[in-house]
Amino acid sequence: MLLTPEEWTAVRLSLEVAFWATLCSLPPAILIGWVLARFEFPGKGIFDGIVHLPLVLPKVVVGYLLLIVLGNRGYLGQYLHEWFGISLIFSTAGATVAAAVVSFPLTVNAIRLAIGGIDKGIETAARTLGATRLDAFFTVTLPLMMPGVLSGCLISLASALGEFGATITFVSNVEGQTRTIPLAIYSATHMPDGDAMALRLTVVSVILALGSLMLAEMADKRIRVALGQI
Numbered sequence: 001m002l003l004t005p006e007e008w009t010a011v012r013l014s015l016e017v018a019f020w021a022t023l024c025s026l027p028p029a030i031l032i033g034w035v036l037a038r039f040e041f042p043g044k045g046i047f048d049g050i051v052h053l054p055l056v057l058p059k060v061v062v063g064y065l066l067l068i069v070l071g072n073r074g075y076l077g078q079y080l081h082e083w084f085g086i087s088l089i090f091s092t093a094g095a096t097v098a099a100a101v102v103s104f105p106l107t108v109n110a111i112r113l114a115i116g117g118i119d120k121g122i123e124t125a126a127r128t129l130g131a132t133r134l135d136a137f138f139t140v141t142l143p144l145m146m147p148g149v150l151s152g153c154l155i156s157l158a159s160a161l162g163e164f165g166a167t168i169t170f171v172s173n174v175e176g177q178t179r180t181i182p183l184a185i186y187s188a189t190h191m192p193d194g195d196a197m198a199l200r201l202t203v204v205s206v207i208l209a210l211g212s213l214m215l216a217e218m219a220d221k222r223i224r225v226a227l228g229q230i
Contacts, residue, residue, distance in 0.1 A: 003200060009176055010184035011204055017092065017180055018160035021100035022153050025107060029156075030149065033111030034137065038120075052105045054166075059102060063169025066098060070170075094171035095178045099160035106159055107152040114148020115141065147219075154216035158209045181205050 003011065036048055054062050070077040070088050080086040088094035118141060126136040142149075164182035171178040173187060185201045188194035 003204070004197070006175070007184065007197060007201055007204075010179055010181050010201065013092065013095075013176070013178075014161050014180040014182075014208075017095045017099050017163075018157050020096045021103060021160045022107070022156045024096070025100040025104045025156065026149075026153060029104060029107040029152065030111055030142075033108045034115055034141070036108070037112045037115035051108055054102050055105045059163070059165025060169050062102060063098060063166035066094075066101065066166065066170040070094070070097065089171055090174050090177060091171060092177050095167050095180065098166040098170045099163045102163050102166050103156040103159035107156040110148045110152030110155060111145060114145040114151075117148075118144045150219045151216045154212050154219065158212035158216075161208050161212070162205065181208075 032051060036044070036051070067074065067089070069075050070080070072078060072081045072087055072089060077088060080088070086093075088097060122144070123136045123140055126140045127133065131139065161180075162182060163180070164186070167178060167180065168183055168186070173179055173183045179187065181201050181204065185198045185205070188198035188201065191197070
């Protein structure tokens with residue numbers, strides 16, 4: 001299956017956006033997953049709901065909210081634009097932000113479940129030996145939760161590869177900048193004789209998504225075996 005230069009650009013851009021969206025969202029996802037799994041505090045239910053809101057909101061709504069907040073005239077975006085010259089709309093960086101926001105809850109949920117499956121007694125034992133809460137987290141909790149971290153990253157990657165609604169609403173459909181595979185397929189369906197292009201990109205999209213999910217499953221099993229969990 002041969003792709004045209006335009007199609008290769010969409011594939012490359014999708015992989016770039018998905019990679020950076022997953023990587024940049026990982027540290028806050030680990031922190032929030034840990035907090036939700038290990039701490040009780042007033043308003044936790046509301047905070048949990050806000051974190052997972054992008055999963056249930058229409059993706060067009062997510063994109064519109066990003067536009068209101070981070071657009072050049074948005075509540076925060078105007079300051080980013082005026083003070084630092086950062087403009088997220090119509091840019092690859094903006095597409096990365098949209099993909100990160102949409103896929104973020106998936107990473108948090110996987111990490112939270114992984115932490116919830118770790119015996120608190122192990123962390124308590126580490127603290128009785130003089131480790132601080134952070135020391136126990138980095139030396140005990142983090143290694144044991146790695147299957148969940150990796151699984152969450154790969155699932156998030158697959159989700160980011162398929163992101164459409166928030167991206168097109170927030171950063172539009174600009175070839176070479178924001179036109180990822182889903183947006184390229186959308187464009188192809190509106191072009192005369194674009195069916196072949198749409199079909200080729202659909203096959204690529206299925207292969208990438210399926211590969212990510214299979215890799216997540218394989219990596220999860222290997223890490224669990226290495227940690228002696230199975």
